Amino acid sequence: MDSVLVVSVLSLLGFSAVMVFSATLGTHGSGSSVLPLVKHLFSIGLGLSVALLVSLVDVAVWQKLSRILMPLGMLLLLLLLVPGIGREVNGSTRWFPVGPLQFQPSEVVKVFVVLYLANHCANRSGELGLFRAGIVEPLFVFTGVATLLLLEPDYGCTAVILITVLGMLFLAGTRLVYIGGAMLTGLLALGVLVLVSPYRLQRVVSFLDPWADPYGSGYQLVQALIALGSGEWFGVGLGASV
Incomplete structure (x- = not known):
């Protein structure tokens, strides 16, 4: 350990x-x-x-399970989109109601993606410098996951998984030119999605200028700035900031 x-x-x-x-x-x-x-x-x-x-659990077991868990994760994301199964909150359908609790499939899908990609990199370690094994095949799986996540919609989780995938590929030996191209494409795609979504666009605008609406869309960021300004690096003491 x-x-x-x-x-x-x-x-x-x-x-x-x-x-x-x-x-x-x-x-x-x-x-x-x-x-x-x-x-x-x-x-x-x-x-x-x-x-x-x-x-x-032995690593070899996880390698075998990764081939099953990845399709299972995508199936869970797909089931969320079936009317009456997933629970909608604030316009997003991301949860399964399980008694008094809620289960969010995207959280386990993050783990399943890591397992799948780790297995892929281990089995194809000598081919990761090639375009197909190094970037096309991993991004093909990511695109399927991302499509289902964006239909919920869950932009944040999509971005986190993309960064994780590209980071793992970089560490495994995929060529930087492939990773850079994929990163640029992903950023452009997310940018387009932000522009066509008024809610997401408002969040970006609020991030750039939170003081334009300090009691509305910029409230959280303004409070964070105030807390950082008053507490600096070490804060004002336990419970004293409330």
Whole structure:
């Protein structure tokens, strides 16, 4: 086990718990200030348990499963688009209702894409310098996933998966000219999607000038700037910013 990775992850998880407690202190009424922290700690425990179980499975098993999990992930994304199955929130259908909980397929699809691509790079390591194996085949699978994600729509997850795919291909040895071309094409495509979506365009405009509407579309960014300006690098103390 990679001790540096373990220490880094545990440090980030501990820091996140402190930040959640500080940010939510006193915001949920008397006697319930620790509720968000409890939920966060439960999520951390669940995540660490799953990570431990995953680490116990041999890598060869994951290589075989990747061929099944990738189509399964795409099937889950496809089922979201069937009326009456997925749950729509704020114009986006990204969740399956599972009793009192909600399941978001795109989160597991991120993992499935990583498994698929890792298997592809391992099996075709000597061919990644070629156009087909190095960029066409991985992006063919990505395009299928991206199409289903954009129909939800989920632009953020699409961008995250694209960056992950290109980063993995770069580390595996795909030629930079192929990666650069794919990155440029992806950015242009996302740019077009932003331009044809008034909501996304408004978010970009708000990002460029949040002070134009500080109590509306630019509220979150303005508050972040104020927090950074007042707390600087080390903040104003736990719970003092609320």
